[in-house]
Amino acid sequence: xxxxxxxxxxxxxxxxxxxxxxxxxxxxxxxxxxxxxxxxxxxxxxxxxxxxxxxxxxxxxxxxxxxxxxxxxxxxxxxxxxxxxxxxxxxxxxxxxxxxxxxxxxxxxxxxxxxxxxxxxxxxxxxxxxxxxxxxxxxxxxxxxxxxxxxx
Numbered sequence: 001x002x003x004x005x006x007x008x009x010x011x012x013x014x015x016x017x018x019x020x021x022x023x024x025x026x027x028x029x030x031x032x033x034x035x036x037x038x039x040x041x042x043x044x045x046x047x048x049x050x051x052x053x054x055x056x057x058x059x060x061x062x063x064x065x066x067x068x069x070x071x072x073x074x075x076x077x078x079x080x081x082x083x084x085x086x087x088x089x090x091x092x093x094x095x096x097x098x099x100x101x102x103x104x105x106x107x108x109x110x111x112x113x114x115x116x117x118x119x120x121x122x123x124x125x126x127x128x129x130x131x132x133x134x135x136x137x138x139x140x141x142x143x144x145x146x147x148x149x150x151x152x
Contacts, residue, residue, distance in 0.1 A: 004026050004029045004030075004031075004105060005022065005023075005026045007052070007054070007105060008022060008025055008026060008029065008052070008105070009022055011052060011078070012078075013052070013080050013129060014129075017125060018121075021119070021121070021122045021125060024112075024115045024119070024122060025107060025112070027111070028107050028108040028111035028112050028115070029105050029106065029107050029108075030105070030106050030108075031103070031104075031105060031106075032051070032103075032104050032105070032106045033101070033102065033103055033104075034056070034058075034098035034101070034102045034104070035098060035101060036098055036099065036100050036101055037097065037098065038097070038098045039095060039096065039097050039098075040058060040081070040096040040097065040098060041082070041092045041095070041096050042092060042095050043062070043063075043091075043092050043093055043094050043095050044091055044092065045091065045092050046090060046091060046092075047082065047084035047085045047090045047091055047092045047109065048085055048090065048108065048109040048110050049082065049085055049106045049107060049108055049109050050080060050081060050082035050083065050085055050086075050106075050107050050109060051080070051081040051082055051104040051105065051106055051107070052078075052079075052080060052081075052104060052105040052107070053075055053076060053077055053078065053079050053080075053081060053102060053103075053104050054077060054103040054104055054105060055077050055102065055103045056076070056077070056098060056099070056100050056101055056102025056103060056104075057074055057075065057076045057098070057099040057100055057102065058074070058075045058076075058081055058096050058097065058098055058099065058102055059071045059073070059074045059075075059096070059097050059099050060072045060073045060074070060075070060081075060094045060095070060096055060137070060140075061094060061095045061096070061097060062094055062095070063095060069095065072094065072137075072140055072141050073137060073140035073141070074099065080133050081096060081104070082096070083130045083133050083134050083137075085109025085110075085112070085113070086109070086113075086126065086127065086130055090109070112126070
């Protein structure tokens with residue numbers, strides 16, 4: 001039987017975390033599901049979680065007024081969705097929509113922010129890991145912009 005602790009401890013994103021930090025994460029985790037075309041979050045809404053995708057796909061989109069949404073990145077099994085819970089003012093900057101039925105583990109950002117304030121080592125570990133996620137998102141957006149505007 002897979003437990004939240006086993007799933008998180010076995011994921012590369014959480015590799016090397018001290019057992020006490022992993023225990024703190026597990027205390028903020030829960031299983032969630034999204035139906036196809038269901039929004040996980042909307043740009044501008046309060047950001048209070050992040051997700052470890054266990055199955056399915058989630059698209060990160062931006063919706064220009066009066067135009068079809070532009071997909072910047074699609075995330076799938078094993079990937080991490082969402083970093084805005086970590087950066088004030090804690091609001092999503094993009095929309096996230098399930099492309100197909102998706103299973104994930106949600107980690108409560110409010111819970112984790114409090115734990116990071118109490119344990120700065122945990123906060124630093126998470127910040128280092130999320131900096132890589134942010135960089136990957138910026139690279140995906142850059143490639144999407146080159147694809148849209150670079151063909152000239």
